[in-house]
Amino acid sequence: MPSPSIQELLAQKAALEKQIADAQRSARADAIAKVKALMAEYGLTAADLAGRAPAAPKPEGGKKVAAKYRDPATGQTWTGRGLKPKWLTAALAAGKQLSDFAI
Template identity: 70%
Template sequence: MSTLQDLIAQKDALDRQIAEMQRTARADAISKVKALMAEYGLTAADLAHRAGDGVKKAAGTKVAAKYRDPASGQTWSGRGLKPKWLQTQLAAGRALIDFAI
């Protein structure tokens, strides 16, 4: 039967083996990447470039107004919550199409 010290020694030996295997695998991966970079003439800047870089996303952009309150001139794009002026008018029996621009 193994003693506690034997098991700790085995664990330490395994930890060292794992660390060495990780270093070896990492070094192999780096050399493969360098070989591919050399083969295709790539630079680190090429690797940093991702698909879609330089293309602005539409998130947060303004949308044209679709509805207008004739009394106040306030507008609503049709997205998000209905504004209070429109909710009030709809509750009074008016139709959404009445406010279309």
């Protein structure tokens, strides 16, 4: 019995790959239909499947942060977050230390 030629084997491979792709498409379509039926039966949405709870509204304004530094001359304060205020930048340029203003 002669062995099949390369062209015959490639044709068989192509036919098998087509059968595999068709079977995968069919199985996927069946799975989608089952999922849709279950969703309809239980009243589920895509958001329910994602497992995310509805977002809770965030509180307005956020939390206040306690001041860490104070200018003894004016009483102005800085929390240590964000840009340094002009009064502190000027004092540091004049040779003062940040620790001089710690509360």
